[in-house]
Amino acid sequence: IPSTSLVDDSDIFGRQNDIEDLIDRLLSEEASGKKLTVVPIVGMGGLGKTTLAKAVYNDERVQKHFGLKAWFCVSEAYDAFRITKGLLQEIGSTDLKVDDNLNQLQVKLKESLKGKKFLIVLDDVWNDNYNEWDDLRNVFVQGDIGSKIIVTTRKASVALMMGSEA
Numbered sequence: 606i607p608s609t610s611l612v613d614d615s616d617i618f619g620r621q622n623d624i625e626d627l628i629d630r631l632l633s634e635e636a637s638g639k640k641l642t643v644v645p646i647v648g649m650g651g652l653g654k655t656t657l658a659k660a661v662y663n664d665e666r667v668q669k670h671f672g673l674k675a676w677f678c679v680s681e682a683y684d685a686f687r688i689t690k691g692l693l694q695e696i697g698s699t700d701l702k703v704d705d706n707l708n709q710l711q712v713k714l715k716e717s718l719k720g721k722k723f724l725i726v727l728d729d730v731w732n733d734n735y736n737e738w739d740d741l742r743n744v745f746v747q748g749d750i751g752s753k754i755i756v757t758t759r760k761a762s763v764a765l766m767m768g769s770e771a
Contacts, residue, residue, distance in 0.1 A: 620657060627661045627755075631724065632670050634751050641746050645764030646757045654757040658726050661755070671753075673723040683732035685740055689714055692725065711740065715747045722749040726757070733762040 630644055646654045661667055662676060675695035677688055689710045698717055725745070732738070745754060756767045 620653065620660070623657055624660050624664070627657065628664055628667060631661065631667055631753050631755075640748060640750050641752050641754065643754045643756060643764075643768040645768065646755060647761050647764050648759065650759055655728055658728060658755050658757050662724070662726055667724065670722070671724040672721045672749075673718065674725070675723070676726045676728065678728045679730045679732075681729075681731045683734070683737055685737070686710065688727075688741065689744070693717065707740075711744050715744045718744065718752075719747045720749050721752075723752045724755070725753075726755045727767075728757045730756050730758045730763050730767070731760065733760055733766045735766050738766065 627644070627646075630642075646658060648654050662674065668674070673696055675692045677691045677695060679688060686707045689707065693710060693714055696717055698713055745752070754767070756764060758764060
């Protein structure tokens with residue numbers, strides 16, 4: 606089952622307010638004109654962070670609002686190559702088999718995101734090392750104003766690090 610599979614409504618019973626609040630945050634255009642906003646979902650394991658993110662990701666209003674959407678489950682080991690390649694596959698970038706160079710992949714991802722309003726979900730992020738995420742952050746700021754990244758994590762330090770300015 607792909608990680609972007611549809612959500613069983615019984616999984617989100619009683620979470621409608623959370624879902625609507627999150628959708629409002631995603632659809633709002635910030636007056637500051639920031640190109641990229643990170644929206645963290647932080648909580649203990651089993652709390653329903655991923656389920657909440659899936660419900661929002663699959664919402665019709667969100668589908669229409671963003672020109673490009675991608676979902677990637679990061680999990681414990683941070684690997685910029687794996688994340689970059691996975692995001693390219695999600696957005697349908699072709700001929701990835703020829704690319705085994707992180708730089709080339711990041712250039713390709715940068716080009717794919719450039720000028721587009723995108724939503725990227727990075728699910729289950731554990732690594733809060735700012736320097737390791739810096740390369741990816743530089744790729745993400747290529748998007749159009751209003752682009753958003755949802756980060757689900759158990760660690761508040763990850764949310765702080767992902768939200769800090771490039």
